[in-house]
Amino acid sequence: SQTIHQWPATLVQPVGSPLSLECTVEGTSNPNLYWYRQAAGRGLQLLFYSVGIGQISSEVPQNLSASRPQDRQFILSSKKLLLSDSGFYLCAWSVNAEETQYFGPGTRLLVL
Amino acid sequence: AQTVTQSQPEMSVQEAETVTLSCTYDTSENNYYLFWYKQPPSRQMILVIRQEAYKQQNATENRFSVNFQKAAKSFSLKISDSQLGDTAMYFCAFMKLGNSGYALNFGKGTSLLVTP
Numbered sequence: 001s002q003t004i005h006q007w008p009a010t011l012v013q014p015v016g017s018p019l020s021l022e023c024t025v026e027g028t029s030n031p032n033l034y035w036y037r038q039a040a041g042r043g044l045q046l047l048f049y050s051v052g053i054g055q056i057s058s059e060v061p062q063n064l065s066a067s068r069p070q071d072r073q074f075i076l077s078s079k080k081l082l083l084s085d086s087g088f089y090l091c092a093w094s095v096n097a098e099e100t101q102y103f104g105p106g107t108r109l110l111v112l
Numbered sequence: 113a114q115t116v117t118q119s120q121p122e123m124s125v126q127e128a129e130t131v132t133l134s135c136t137y138d139t140s141e142n143n144y145y146l147f148w149y150k151q152p153p154s155r156q157m158i159l160v161i162r163q164e165a166y167k168q169q170n171a172t173e174n175r176f177s178v179n180f181q182k183a184a185k186s187f188s189l190k191i192s193d194s195q196l197g198d199t200a201m202y203f204c205a206f207m208k209l210g211n212s213g214y215a216l217n218f219g220k221g222t223s224l225l226v227t228p
Contacts, residue, residue: 036216043116043203043218044157059215088155098209100147101216103157 002027004104006091012110019064019078021107023091026072031093033074034101035066038088050074051097086111114139114206118219125194126227132179133189133222135204143209146180146187147216151201160202163187191224199226 003026013019025031032051036044046059048066056066063082067075074091088108092101115138125131137146148160163171163180170178175195179188191198204219 038155043220044216046215049215090157092157098145098207100145100159100162102159103149105154105156108155 002093002102004091004093004102006089006104006107008107009105010108010110012112013081014112015083016080019076019081019085019109021076021089021091021109023074023076023104024072025074025093028072028093028095030071031095032097032101033068034092034094035074035076036090036092036103038090038106040087044090048076081111083111085109114141114144114208114217116204116206116217116219118202118204118222120222121220122223122225124225124227125191127194127196129194130190130192131194131224133191133202133204133224135187135189135219137185137187137204137206137217139185139206139208141208141210145207145209146178147205147207148176148178148187148189149203149205149218150198151203151221152197152199157203161189194226196226196228198224200224 005024034049035047038044050056050068064078090106091104094101117136144165146163150158150160161173175192177190201221203221205216
């Protein structure tokens, strides 16, 4: 069966520091991968998606970037965090673009 | 752009009772999927149920069922025999199919509390 992992689970970072969140999927090959952000009391907003290694599409312009160095690894990064980057970050995978997305456990990011 | 509206920010139901959560959406598309996701206090998003727009039959998963009204663009979730573990945020989501059908468009959620 497929499983999706995210780490760290919780992160507290000062403003201006770099960020690296990691997501890995097991039990499947060439998945579609997604990064979402959930602000407090709101639904999810898609940040990035990837249909293959090195292929990244951005949905909203922002302080963040994403990379996919390996088939089942998806990384969310920032060179300098802003206060507004605080939130709950969820990684998801799907078999293809027209299939159900399954979510990881998420990372709580607090920027101080 | 597609919008998803959940008009009930909070709901409460007693254990063993039935509750219905509302969702409406706005789209000009004909091919799409609709989903209900559950987010318990752990905050992991868990798929509850999926409905394909081309199917007339309403989807069911054990105690969870939907009432899909395509013409009315309505997609409500019915939870029967509510259990304490059903306490969570419930999100309705829309996925357009096609070249740009990558994103799930989420509603703002309904907080459901199941009481003893």
